[in-house]
Amino acid sequence: MRLVVARCQVDYAGRLTAHLPMATRLVMVKNDGSVLVHSDGGSYKPLNWMSPPCKVVEGTGEDGVAEWLVTGREGDTLRILLADVLHDSAHDLGVDPGLQKDGVERHLQELLADHPATLGEGLSLVRREFPTAIGPVDLMCRDPQGGSVAVEIKRRGEIDGVEQLTRYLELLNRDPTLRPVRGIFAAQEIKPQARVLATDRGIACAVVDYDALRGMDDPAERLF
Amino acid sequence: MRLVVARCQVDYAGRLTAHLPMATRLVMVKNDGSVLVHSDGGSYKPLNWMSPPCKVVEGTGEDGVAEWLVTGREGDTLRILLADVLHDSAHDLGVDPGLQKDGVERHLQELLADHPATLGEGLSLVRREFPTAIGPVDLMCRDPQGGSVAVEIKRRGEIDGVEQLTRYLELLNRDPTLRPVRGIFAAQEIKPQARVLATDRGIACAVVDYDALRGMDDPAERLF
DNA sequence: ACGTTGATTTCGTAA
DNA sequence: TTACGAAGTCAACGT
Structure with missing residues (x-):
């Protein structure tokens, strides 16, 4: 990975065109050639970037100003003019072992499978x-x-x-051994427009309390 | 902005829990306190991060290993153990002038609102x-x-x-004052599957030439 | 290779 | 301020 801090101007042309005026930023070049341009604010999203696979060609423009031309697979280009280089270093990071996650939608599904009655009076699980x-x-x-x-x-x-x-309900209701099948739309939070559409189609909505479910699941976390 | 390249272990606890085993990575600390942990591959998304507003507390754990504790607004935490620091530098980037975009859907909508006849013979705009x-x-x-x-x-x-x-057509066609309402699906590029589905539902497809529209909009940009 | 779905999505805009 | 849709979304998973 190469890290360059420099006054730079960046222009992207691809699915859209985007322009960054001359200012001081971090330019990160990863081992696979991908490029990220970060400012000192915002979130994790770079101001501008090029996703791999791509190729970087370093050249010199007018006035001896360094110019990087990054070309992507679909013919999109990122042009970086480097006016003043304040920092330039390279580092060997090796391959990352990767991220381990827990607690996403999958987990919510497991909890509801264990407590289907929270979705509707007397419901029992057939299968996940x-x-x-x-x-x-x-x-x-x-x-x-x-x-x-x-x-x-x-x-x-x-x-x-x-x-x-x-779509599921339409298909399931064609099966004579299951029919009629009704639907429940369950989420931690349901947007008004989604609720309108669901109600219009005869689908019930259930707002799920994740923490309460987790409490039911693990008696140690109950408050009483 | 502070850039640290180090062997590190990262643990996040918030809406989910996530763990990164010890490995060499870039840790970026922005001026607003937000933290990004990048590996040498992937895309522009960091392996792990904390969005602003948040606070970084640097401490020392067992064996004199540096430990950063980053706390977010909603009580979520990011803990970073720094085993070997290979690089550590700080840079004053100033405020970024920001990104200028062109070519997004909004612009396309404005252009078509000005020239609805390009979508179909004799069409006139009722409202956007x-x-x-x-x-x-x-x-x-x-x-x-x-x-x-x-x-x-x-x-x-x-x-x-x-x-x-x-969905819109289904709803609109229930309104006796509008009925019948037909549909046009307009885009710069229409995927074959989308075209098949639209045609099957009696929806017309219109491929839009963005550059030509822009030319109609601004006579100065016409080529002839 | 392609389509589908989820995401600590982030980002903009209009109500 | 909130709510909603779009994104140069990205990435994982199944067909």
């Missing part, structure tokens, strides 16, 4: 990841009357999730 | 961002026969956009 031709339904349950209930789980409930559940 | 219960339709137009036409605009036309327009 119930297979269909267009992908697995998060949870398949049964209600006290013996009816089938398909559950789609999201961390944040938006319109896309309702669409997804709608 | 025509409101519905599930969100605004990009353009609402009227054809020479007085029929309503809903237009969904994308830079790249994919299946999601067709689904979106379908």
Whole structure:
């Protein structure tokens, strides 16, 4: 990895065109050739960048100003003019062992599979990841009357999730051994527009309390 | 901005928990206190990070190993153990003038609002961002026969956009004062699958020439 | 190789 | 301030 701190101007041309006026920034060049231009604020997203695979050609423009031309796979280009180089160093980082995660949507699905009744009175689990031709339904349950209930789980409930559940329900309701199948859209938070669409399609909405579920799951974390 | 290259171990606890084993990486500390941990590959997204506003406390753990504790607003924490520091430098970057973009969907919508006839013979604009219960339709137009036409605009036309327009049309066609409403799916580029789906649903596709539109908009940019 | 789905998404804009 | 959609989204996973 190479780190360059310099006054620079950056121009990108690809799916869009973007321009950064001359200012002092960090230019990071990774081992695979990818380039990131960071300022001293914002979030983790660079001001401008080129994703791998790409190629960097270092040249010299007018007035002896260094010019880097980065070319991507789809013909997009990033041009960097380096006016004053304040720092330039290279480092051998080796291969990273990678990130280990825990606590994402998968976890929410596991908790709800253990406590399906929190989604609706008397619901019991049939199976998780119930297979269909267009992908697995998060949870398949049964209600006290013996009816089938398909559950789609999201961390944040938006319109896309309702669409997804709608597709599952359409398919499942063609199966005479399951029909009729109703749907529950479960999420930690449900956006108003998603709720409108779900209600319009006869899909119930369930807001899930992740911490409460975790408490039910692990008695040690209960408060009483 | 401070740049540290070091063998380090990183642990995050917040909305999820994440762990990075000991390895050599770049740790970037921005002026607002935000921290980014980058490896030498991947994309522009760091392996781990803390978004501003946050606070960094440098301490010393067992065996004299440096330990940084980064605390975010929502009580999430990032703990960094620095075993071997290979590089450590600080740089004053100042405030960045910011990025200028061009060519996004908004601009395309403005241009098409000014020239609706490029979408279909004799079309005229009723209004941009025509409101519905599930969100605004990009353009609402009227054809020479007085029929309503809903237009969904994308830079790249994919299946999601067709689904979106379908939802609008379904809703709009329930309104007796508008009915019947037909749809046009407009984009700079339309993926084959999206075109198939649109056609199947009786939605017309319009491929938009951004440069030509811009030329119509600004006579100075015309080539002839 | 391609499509689908999730994300500590981030970022902008309009209500 | 909030809420929503778009992103040069990226990345993991299944077909």
